[in-house]
Amino acid sequence: MASAPQSHRKLRFHILRYNPAKADDEPRIQTYELEEAPGMTLFIALTEIREKQDPSLQFDFVCRAGICGSCGMMINGRPSLACRSVTQSFPDDIWLAPLPVFELIGDLSVNTGKWMRGMSEKLETWVHMKQEELDFKRIEAPMDPALAEEIYELDRCIECGCCVAGCGTARMREDFVGAVALNKIARFRLDPRDDRTDEDFYELVGDDNGVFGCMSLLGCHDVCPKQLPLQTQIAFLRRKMVAQGTKG
Amino acid sequence: MKIVHTDVLVIGGGLAGLRLAIGAKRRGHDAIILSLVPAKRSHSKAAQGGMQASLGNVAKGQGDNEDVHFEDTVRGSDWGADQEVVRMFVNTAPKAVRELAAWGVPWSRVRKGDRTVIINGQKVTITERDEAQGLVAQRDFGGTKKWRTCYAADGTGHAMINAVADQAIADSIPVHERMEALALIHDGNRCYGAVVRDLITGEVSAYVATATAVCTGGAGRVYRTTTNAVICEGIGHALALETGASALGNMEAIQFHPTGIFPAGILVTEGCRGDGGLLKDVDGHRFMPDYEPEKKELASRDVVSRRMEEHIKKGKGHQSRFGTHLWLDITLLGEKHIHTNLREVWDICHYFLGVDPVKEMIPVRPAQHYTMGGVRTDASGQSPTLKGLFSAGEASCWDMHGFNRLGGNSVAETVVAGMIVGESVADYCDAIANAPTVPMGLVREFVEREQAKLAQFTKAGGKEDASVIKGEMQDLMTAKVGIFRTGADLEEAVDKLQKLLVRSRAIGLRSPTLGANPELVTAYRVQRMLKVALTVAYGAAVRTESRGAHFREDHPRRNDAEWLKRTLATWKGESDTLPTLAYEPLDVGRMELPPGWRGYGAKDYLDHPDTPARQQAVEAIRAQHANDRFAMQAALMPYEHLLPPVLRGRNERIDEKF
Amino acid sequence: MSSNQETIAGVGLADRPRKSRWPARMDLAQSTTGLVLALFMWGHMFFVSTILISKDAMWAVTKMFEGYFFFGKAFPGIVSVVVATILAILVLHAFLAMRKFPANYRQYREFVAHKNLMHHGDTTLWWWQVLTGFALFFLATVHLYQMLMHPGAIGPYQSADRVWTGSWWPLYLVLLFAVELHGGIGLYRLCVKWGWLEGKDPAASRARLKTAKWVLTAFFLALGLLTLGAYLKIGYEHRARAGEVYTPAWVQPNPMEKAP
Numbered sequence A: 001m002a003s004a005p006q007s008h009r010k011l012r013f014h015i016l017r018y019n020p021a022k023a024d025d026e027p028r029i030q031t032y033e034l035e036e037a038p039g040m041t042l043f044i045a046l047t048e049i050r051e052k053q054d055p056s057l058q059f060d061f062v063c064r065a066g067i068c069g070s071c072g073m074m075i076n077g078r079p080s081l082a083c084r085s086v087t088q089s090f091p092d093d094i095w096l097a098p099l100p101v102f103e104l105i106g107d108l109s110v111n112t113g114k115w116m117r118g119m120s121e122k123l124e125t126w127v128h129m130k131q132e133e134l135d136f137k138r139i140e141a142p143m144d145p146a147l148a149e150e151i152y153e154l155d156r157c158i159e160c161g162c163c164v165a166g167c168g169t170a171r172m173r174e175d176f177v178g179a180v181a182l183n184k185i186a187r188f189r190l191d192p193r194d195d196r197t198d199e200d201f202y203e204l205v206g207d208d209n210g211v212f213g214c215m216s217l218l219g220c221h222d223v224c225p226k227q228l229p230l231q232t233q234i235a236f237l238r239r240k241m242v243a244q245g246t247k248g
Numbered sequence B: 001m002k003i004v005h006t007d008v009l010v011i012g013g014g015l016a017g018l019r020l021a022i023g024a025k026r027r028g029h030d031a032i033i034l035s036l037v038p039a040k041r042s043h044s045k046a047a048q049g050g051m052q053a054s055l056g057n058v059a060k061g062q063g064d065n066e067d068v069h070f071e072d073t074v075r076g077s078d079w080g081a082d083q084e085v086v087r088m089f090v091n092t093a094p095k096a097v098r099e100l101a102a103w104g105v106p107w108s109r110v111r112k113g114d115r116t117v118i119i120n121g122q123k124v125t126i127t128e129r130d131e132a133q134g135l136v137a138q139r140d141f142g143g144t145k146k147w148r149t150c151y152a153a154d155g156t157g158h159a160m161i162n163a164v165a166d167q168a169i170a171d172s173i174p175v176h177e178r179m180e181a182l183a184l185i186h187d188g189n190r191c192y193g194a195v196v197r198d199l200i201t202g203e204v205s206a207y208v209a210t211a212t213a214v215c216t217g218g219a220g221r222v223y224r225t226t227t228n229a230v231i232c233e234g235i236g237h238a239l240a241l242e243t244g245a246s247a248l249g250n251m252e253a254i255q256f257h258p259t260g261i262f263p264a265g266i267l268v269t270e271g272c273r274g275d276g277g278l279l280k281d282v283d284g285h286r287f288m289p290d291y292e293p294e295k296k297e298l299a300s301r302d303v304v305s306r307r308m309e310e311h312i313k314k315g316k317g318h319q320s321r322f323g324t325h326l327w328l329d330i331t332l333l334g335e336k337h338i339h340t341n342l343r344e345v346w347d348i349c350h351y352f353l354g355v356d357p358v359k360e361m362i363p364v365r366p367a368q369h370y371t372m373g374g375v376r377t378d379a380s381g382q383s384p385t386l387k388g389l390f391s392a393g394e395a396s397c398w399d400m401h402g403f404n405r406l407g408g409n410s411v412a413e414t415v416v417a418g419m420i421v422g423e424s425v426a427d428y429c430d431a432i433a434n435a436p437t438v439p440m441g442l443v444r445e446f447v448e449r450e451q452a453k454l455a456q457f458t459k460a461g462g463k464e465d466a467s468v469i470k471g472e473m474q475d476l477m478t479a480k481v482g483i484f485r486t487g488a489d490l491e492e493a494v495d496k497l498q499k500l501l502v503r504s505r506a507i508g509l510r511s512p513t514l515g516a517n518p519e520l521v522t523a524y525r526v527q528r529m530l531k532v533a534l535t536v537a538y539g540a541a542v543r544t545e546s547r548g549a550h551f552r553e554d555h556p557r558r559n560d561a562e563w564l565k566r567t568l569a570t571w572k573g574e575s576d577t578l579p580t581l582a583y584e585p586l587d588v589g590r591m592e593l594p595p596g597w598r599g600y601g602a603k604d605y606l607d608h609p610d611t612p613a614r615q616q617a618v619e620a621i622r623a624q625h626a627n628d629r630f631a632m633q634a635a636l637m638p639y640e641h642l643l644p645p646v647l648r649g650r651n652e653r654i655d656e657k658f
Numbered sequence C: 001m002s003s004n005q006e007t008i009a010g011v012g013l014a015d016r017p018r019k020s021r022w023p024a025r026m027d028l029a030q031s032t033t034g035l036v037l038a039l040f041m042w043g044h045m046f047f048v049s050t051i052l053i054s055k056d057a058m059w060a061v062t063k064m065f066e067g068y069f070f071f072g073k074a075f076p077g078i079v080s081v082v083v084a085t086i087l088a089i090l091v092l093h094a095f096l097a098m099r100k101f102p103a104n105y106r107q108y109r110e111f112v113a114h115k116n117l118m119h120h121g122d123t124t125l126w127w128w129q130v131l132t133g134f135a136l137f138f139l140a141t142v143h144l145y146q147m148l149m150h151p152g153a154i155g156p157y158q159s160a161d162r163v164w165t166g167s168w169w170p171l172y173l174v175l176l177f178a179v180e181l182h183g184g185i186g187l188y189r190l191c192v193k194w195g196w197l198e199g200k201d202p203a204a205s206r207a208r209l210k211t212a213k214w215v216l217t218a219f220f221l222a223l224g225l226l227t228l229g230a231y232l233k234i235g236y237e238h239r240a241r242a243g244e245v246y247t248p249a250w251v252q253p254n255p256m257e258k259a260p
């Protein structure tokens, strides 16, 4: 068991409150005090604040285990998953704000789902097969085990949006697809079951809203809670798309 | 009043709901999915360990087939399962894995040649066949004879829902996110859709559909300590229950998972033990072989969880600041294995415990994990008592799990049931296309009723606090309706839950707005959760036997003579404080595998009077068809007619080439 | 443009108008021009710093560029051609890179807020690249214009006189810092952008690249400051005879004077 210090610090949570649905509401910082408990995560802390102090506080948790990607928020200035952030690792003052870029629902809750769906539709982030009818009674097509692992590695993205919120380009330019999308394209490009070629992928990300819009700020890479190899993947995709775009 | 029309309304965007919607859509029916959260954030995401399907690819899975999978599942269920449904399931599971493979799930794959694995604490070398190179790999899981669990590292559910949700996007199936179904619209005979609340704006509208499918997942949050997500509150169960017409089956069958990390309850996968991890006590002693010499750590979950609690009761638990726990030791698996095959486990230990599982043991204790019970359906997935209402996935009692489901059988069920029920829903829509139109007056009535209920919270000035009531319910369930149950505890729980239910009718809000309001959400949900909790506690109190995960200390034997039947709970009147229970007997005379010993756990049960006769009949048929397993199966219990035609047919394997 | 004619399940990719190839070309060109400029600057810094060795050394380098040792005669026009080329590359680079600048006040505000909140190294470095790039746009063009129009006016004394007597040193001082920061960051960014020198462990390589980047910047800044100091010193000492052309003792007669 992690040996938490026995201290019972008084934590101060400074939370950006704003409900865009209320006509007269103005964004403001509201401060809540809470006694720290051992092993306390932001999930536990925020739930307690909501139950005991302010029932109107909005935020999103689903799995509370760092796997669903619901709880991305700005924690002391950086996008991160709240559910797996333990308060121990923070100073007494903790600043919480909703992820930028995404549509604000209220307080700490943003509509990452809508953004991700839009991105998926636009970039067609699914396996495209030329042959649609396969016979699933037959033995599956073999795949190189190492390749399967590589694909899984990129498939680990939980669409939390941290990479988008952590990207200066995405913050400046609404139409920039973000690292999450570039990683997905890299993932499908790697997948032998996807019959698309670089020519097709160029159609999806071969412009300044796509891979050429990325300015290699690497905020995405550094904040991704799943430690996806975004730097490598974007570079790789850029090489392939430049090769495609300068061909012929 | 806003009304949305569609052919198929799928409530729930987890694996079951998504796959069902895809099936219906591909048959030409419009489908809309409702979900509390973006589809990919559904709790299917959390499944780590894997999905069972008898592919027989790996050396340790050689000889596996539908028959073995069938027997494992029925034994696991402690004979509570519907055996025809289990047959439908085991025959479709390989097709499901292969479909998912084509859809892009990065299943871990077999490497031919030698590899070292840990079995029973020992290093063992296994040689994989050349023909298996690159096929879907399989690992060992509790309660199975063969290595059958297909996996994508330890993010199986994650990889699966990514692929299935992406296919749903490819098929242009809209997912209406942050939309909560509040009630099913029905006239007592037929279901017409649902009343839905927008969680962002608070707007209440009606979704009118030909077929409605409840795919809302588990109800773990009626407990305090659970591996389930915070949205697994059993609202779907309550939707069906509150119709008064459809029943919930076997709600007392609640599974506890042996390895929830302590104290948070977050799950570390069964794969840890499947891959060779050991359970140890305060002295560092591996205690499971003392209790279960045969299957040890890999007995079914109900058994392992009980043995752990038993061991803790003997004073062998480790005392920590938060209470008592045991240890899961995976250090022997080695750094490489943990970093590649158990990454999520490493992450969870690292972030939530500050423990490095490569070097240190993981504190664990059983936690509520799975709701075997759910919306009772027939083999096609439709409610036998409310037409047009379907259910699939954890929310349903299709009944392939009986009183205990095997690890890896649940995500398999979601997809398989999605495939099968998707077809039935499409059939239903085809058939009913010309039926009389929806009674709009009824729709309006339902919407207005839900609106009035919501207004009640904000206007009536009640004094009860919703989150306090919820907390009391959760504590009560964990303390009194847990792994070991007694009549006294259960009666106390039922009594207190009823009082809580009454109190919940006087909930008032501190922030009384009808828009986005988390407190309001807690308020209306807790009322529903209490009803669901009551079906669990009351069903458990009445069932005076032990079966699968339902264990009564005062009735430790399985009693087939009296209890080989399925509990059906309905909620008759709005003002009731108890569900009405009825029982549906399981027909031993038609069972392919008549009740017997599970092969692990207590060897102590009372036979059903019909069992010996059926046993004899079964043996005769087996002898007659000894060299053709398909003919034997068909003679024992025909089931293929229950499957949609597209899903019928044998499955190819390395050892059973077409 | 030819495309695969088969329709891939579920997509209308084939029906879409094909995307322009220009973004790919421009991205490549932006990096190539940046790389050329950065490599040029390293060379440039070494050439101008030959003054630290001796006036003769600097003189020799200057004359070498003017083709004196090839043709036996100096052609400052050669320098003009080189300067014009560099200027063109610079203009092209600036044009391409400026697309990345915040396009309006909203973008500017968003980015600055983001940078200030994140405290993220590479994001902050990019901001420095934008600022220095902006500065370079003015400073470098002035410098290049001078070099373009007066290619012959380069030499130990002429340069030193320009720096001191001509009061160019403030411009050079700012230019030096701007270009060294900009170029160093730019080269680092090129590596991460294209995945160069990534090796087996990208995280470790990135850390190494960053260290290398700072070492290089520090080195060239030090070299540049010393060089500038040398020009200042020479220029100060030579202020009375500003305008005089340096001729090494061993060269007779003065090649400039011989020129027609």
Ligand SMILES: Cc1cc2nc3c(=O)[nH]c(=O)nc-3n(C[C@H](O)[C@H](O)[C@H](O)COP(=O)(O)OP(=O)(O)OC[C@H]3O[C@@H](n4cnc5c(N)ncnc54)[C@H](O)[C@@H]3O)c2cc1C
Pocket (backbone or CB within 6 Å): B011, B012, B013, B014, B015, B016, B017, B034, B035, B036, B037, B038, B039, B042, B043, B044, B045, B046, B047, B048, B049, B050, B051, B052, B156, B157, B179, B180, B181, B182, B215, B216, B217, B218, B227, B228, B229, B231, B232, B235, B236, B267, B269, B369, B370, B392, B393, B394, B395, B407, B408, B409, B410, B411, B412, B414
């Ligand atoms: C930690 C963990 C690990 C597991 N590991 C495994 C494993 O390794 N192998 C295995 O086989 N099984 C595993 N299981 C079980 C398995 O993951 C689940 O049983 C299964 O995924 C449930 O899928 P589902 O589609 O039925 O429901 P879910 O995925 O839970 O989806 C429910 C959906 O319903 C929606 N919903 C709920 N209520 C409403 C409402 N009122 N209105 C609108 N929408 C609503 C939700 O938004 C959600 O989209 C695990 C479970 C847990 C908790």
Ligand code: HEM
Pocket (backbone or CB within 6 Å): A215, C027, C030, C031, C032, C033, C034, C035, C037, C038, C039, C041, C090, C091, C093, C094, C097, C098, C100, C101, C126, C129, C130, C132, C133, C134, C136, C137, C138, C140, C179, C182, C183, C185, C186, C187, C189, C190, C193
């Ligand atoms: C005229 C003035 C200049 C301006 C306005 C300018 C601007 C910029 C900007 C904004 C970038 C970042 C582009 C991006 O993030 O995609 C950049 C990149 C770069 N600049 Fe400059 N720059 C100028 C001159 C120079 C000079 C003189 C050098 C040489 C030392 C140079 C070298 C680089 C390099 C190597 C890069 C990285 C290229 C890339 O990311 O593709 N720049 N420049």
Ligand code: HEM
Pocket (backbone or CB within 6 Å): C044, C048, C079, C082, C083, C084, C086, C090, C136, C140, C143, C144, C147, C154, C155, C158, C159, C160, C162, C163, C168, C172, C173, C175, C176, C177, C179, C223, C224, C225, C227, C228
């Ligand atoms: C072909 C083009 C160029 C030529 C011929 C050239 C030449 C020179 C010369 C001769 C000097 C010495 C001072 C002087 O004579 O005034 C000098 C100094 C300098 N130049 Fe250039 N230059 C060129 C391009 C550039 C560019 C593109 C930049 C940066 C963007 C640059 C930045 C500098 C700086 C910072 C100094 C001061 C040197 C120091 O402090 O060490 N030059 N250049």
Ligand code: SF4
Pocket (backbone or CB within 6 Å): A156, A157, A158, A159, A160, A161, A162, A163, A164, A179, A180, A183, A220, A223, A224, A225, A226, A227, A228
């Ligand atoms: S790439 Fe990483 S940060 Fe971005 S959405 Fe995926 S998991 Fe989140």
Ligand code: F3S
Pocket (backbone or CB within 6 Å): A166, A167, A168, A169, A170, A178, A179, A213, A214, A215, A216, A217, A218, A219, A220, A221, A234
């Ligand atoms: S932070 Fe943004 S600019 Fe590129 S490298 Fe990451 S997407």
Ligand code: FES
Pocket (backbone or CB within 6 Å): A060, A061, A062, A063, A064, A065, A066, A067, A068, A069, A070, A071, A072, A081, A082, A083, A084
């Ligand atoms: S709540 Fe799921 S990642 Fe935090």
